[in-house]
Amino acid sequence: MAALPKWIKGIGHTFFTVLITMVGLLFVTFVIGRVMPIDPVLSIVGESASRATYDAAYRELGLDKPLIIQFLLFLKDMVHGDFGESLLTARPVFQDLLRVFPATLELATMGTIFGVLLGVPLGVIAAVRRGRWADHVARVVALIGYSMPVFWIGLIGLLVFYGKLGWIGGPGRLDIFYVDTVPHVTGMILVDSLLAGDMDVFQNAISHIILPAGLLAYYSLAYISRMTRSFMLEQLDQEYITTARVKGLSESAVIWRHAFGNVKVPLITVIALSYAALLEGSVLTETIFAWPGIGSYITNALLSADMNAVLGGTVVVGLVFVCLNIFSDLLYQFFDPRAQ
């Protein structure tokens, strides 16, 4: 056994960590679900149900069994890929998640792409022009994004760009005319419409996603640009940069090839983290833009004690988080000579 290669051990260790984290996550969610003073039975039978109807539903949910048994039964189903049925939507949670998660994935991905495209250059500029007006402007621009209550700016944005100017599509993912016109493959309309080669649907989807994604982008831009700045500052202070300058390299080569080259790796971690945060689904953004994503799905489920849905949603979000974490760790090890 001692002859096992290091990387296999590494994978085994990672797998073990993920497993423990996931079980822990499920357990905490499960306990929360049970201590909440919301009656899951009432969610099904309604408020004027008779005692007999109530009791029947109570047994049907398995609530008469001890807590730990309920949890183990639940784990068993989960291992078999059975997330149970949602009380609120009357269909398998797995099916619901296949519907809501792509919506969030699409939004978060667009948001992160915009956030990176704008945030990284902004951070670099701020670092290069440290202490000068460009730095201050970049700082204020970024921090405004951090400080904005999204439920307020979202409504105002809709009012201006959709209501008054008519530049963009309204709430929802598509104009009603286009709904269900392209075959459902990934559940991400932008991807599906490209696959179907339907540019009308693609453009319509873009016009709907641009504002919510833009708002999410602004938020992640704040984080990404501030972190870029501080990583860049660290690099620009290093001796090799001075050496490169002395060697007569152009300023842009010094900044982009040398300094930025070394910033990439920690930056990937930062981006992965901010991507993970967006993938949790922003309840407030989703509410305002009538975006049927995972954030509002979980919240609704939680407030109605639809525990199967909450647990299923939590597993997905947790899994995404853990996977992104591992992904950035691996990248780190791959790129960074010191970590090897």
Add this chain to the structure above:
Amino acid sequence: MKRFKKLLLFVVAAVLAATAVPGLAKTPPNMLVIANRIDDITTLDPAQSFEFAGSDLIRNVYGKLVNFDPKDLSKGYQPDLAESWTVSEDGKTITFKMRPGVKFHSGNPVTAADAVFSLQRAVKLNKTPSFILTQFGFSAENADKTIKMIDETTFSITTDKKYATSFVLNCLTSTIGGIVDMKTVMVHQKDGDLGNDWLKTHTAGSGAYSLISWKPNESYMLKANPDFYQGAPKMEKVVVRHILESATQRLLLEKGDIDIARNLNPQDIAAISSNSELAVDSDLRGRIMYISMNQKDPNLSRPKVIEALKYLIDYKGMQDSFLKGQYVIHQSFLPKTYLGAIDDKPYYFDVEKARTLLREAGVGDGFDARINVRDAQERIEISQSLQNTFAQAGIRLKIEVGTGKQTLAVYRAREHQIYLGAWGPDYPDPNTNAATFAYNPDNSDEARATGILAWRNAWPLPEMSRATKAAVQETDRDKRAAMYEAIQREHQKRSPFAVMFQQIEQTGRRANVKGLNLGAAITAVSYWPVTK
């Protein structure tokens, strides 16, 4: 820097490309698009559905034995899938004759067998709304005997006692009276569930529309039934989108991306009423808003205190300000337009009178009390107004806001002091509210009659309970109405319920959309008469 400029150019170009293309603004002429809150739909099975949005959908998909005509609701129940009916001498058996030539969406003919199956099914499944039928003595055990097929086109139902025929038929107009396609449903039966699981997400009816898709919390889509026996509906498709925010609904309506917005708040209604492309409809609904006082509480159980609180509500101030256009003052438990409804409004805001009453009750210095309120904006506003007016007589109200489920749990456990509640009738017969506001046969904790509002407030009312029970057996319509009027007047005077308002629903629509009927206080929305 060059690279950055390139990136920036790319982003700007992408944004421009995306926004330069205007969306297709107007809705297609043969399609009706509605914004509504539909997150309460949890099932589409008529034997199980018990929510507003669900009954809207089901009303347009399933025919019933008797039904309300959207062109004139005041006519009361009219023949639908049952062409005619006769009542036996003893008043216990009703025999229905089915309308010939009507077909389900599947093409199967609608027969007496389907009607018998549907009613028996609702009783046997014993889901939440089953009490609407089982209150007539039907049960899973006797359903095969009491609901009986006679031949292809006739069948009969037999109740355990004599009931007013209007009471029975009114109940059959409610959602649970929807007639399902037996052959189609039984194909999808699983473990003896009578197709319940399948019908949760599919439909098998004979109504004006059939279901294309239902995405929970997102939308549902219906397509017209070209063979609908009253004539094919004009709108070939109906799409209902779940839009939570009033402001969002209004923006969509103004832009023409939807035809009808059903959840506009008064501010948005006021704003669109000056827009010539839009119109506003007002419709009285069945929901009433009340506060109730738990009779287990030593202060709140004093009759004079109860009376005093009824004088400490600024009915008019609320109606004319933040509830404007959404609620009207109403002080008795039957909604207007119901049989036996009264329009008496004996209470008004009068601090002096309330102070005197409180002094007479021996609590002249006031007291502390809690009010449980669910987290809906209008209710929070009402509770704050109450807090303000109660304080003027020394009653210090603490507002406890919770989610709907939390506040309800407190209420059902009789742990509240004061509760701000809303009540919507379950079926269009006066008994629906009388049996909960004015009926409480066993007030003990053990009874756990959590479905009864009088029990939740621990209010024993033996005499009134008897009166309520007698009223459902009175076959003479006018006498029956008079009985409910008397019960309500007594209820207004003595009960720990201060009924305050009845709901009005204001709907914004594109001016070219005509013929939408919301169902008033007695039924749900009808899409089939709509034209545009």
Add this chain to the structure above:
Amino acid sequence: MNSSASAPAKTPGWRQWLTTDAPASRRQARLSAWYRSWLAFRSNPMAMFGLVILLLLVSTALLAPVLAPHDPFAQNLSTRLSAPGANGYLLGSDTLGRDILSRLIYGSRITLYIVSLVALMAPIVGLFVGTAAGYLGGWVDIVLMRITDIFLAFPRLVLALAFVSALGAGIENAVLAIVLTAWPPYARIARAETLTIRNADFIHAIRLQGAGALRVITRHIWPLCISSLVIRVTLDMAGIILTAAGLGFLGLGAQPPSPEWGAMISAGRKFILDHWWVATMPGLAIFIVSLAFNLLGDGLRDVLDPKKSAR
């Protein structure tokens, strides 16, 4: 200790004393370091701007009864939804005819209360967990860090919502819920710091002198972790305000009629198209305060970040 005798007197004297290159005592060295940081901080106009705003916020909260032109709870249904400036309401009135300005002024107390409670509790929990894990290592480390991971992987708002729904709505519970979701990053930072300090020579020296784990952690490791935690907290402060406002927005934070800013936005949201001020005024208040915290935190990081100052 002798230097303190020569220190007082004239202004140039104390400045010189503070900026000396050869401090004569530990106290002078520490004060001198603080003073230099302050000078660096002062040269950052944005950070100073943030600081001034926050000082204004604190004084507003302290002087609320003096500053507020109206009773924040007094209703007047006849003058509801007055525009800013009308009927004597400087920033307008809300749906129940209450003065928005007065409510904002009193609301600053709630905001400060929430922020300071969270800012005290979350880092302390994180500090306990992180330093214990980092210093003790082994099984303690594994268990504590797995717990941290679990909480990190949890959808944050779901956790907060679940907690608040379980314990009931209210400011204190909202604070606890936010703390519950906010501590894991602090634990990670504290652990990382501890790992770098743990093997430092001076810690070994202290251990050789017979100091126990508890003493080493509380006396020697905690003080060294604090500066990176402070920076992080200040930067998180805006997030805390926004989360609290979000809970208020969902009706699970402060309870009516309390003038919590998030709840005010939530109540004003339905008027946003026609009576914009009802939601916009508290929105602006939240925005300004969060921006101030962010600017302050950003400035602090520039000044205090050990990596920078070591250059």
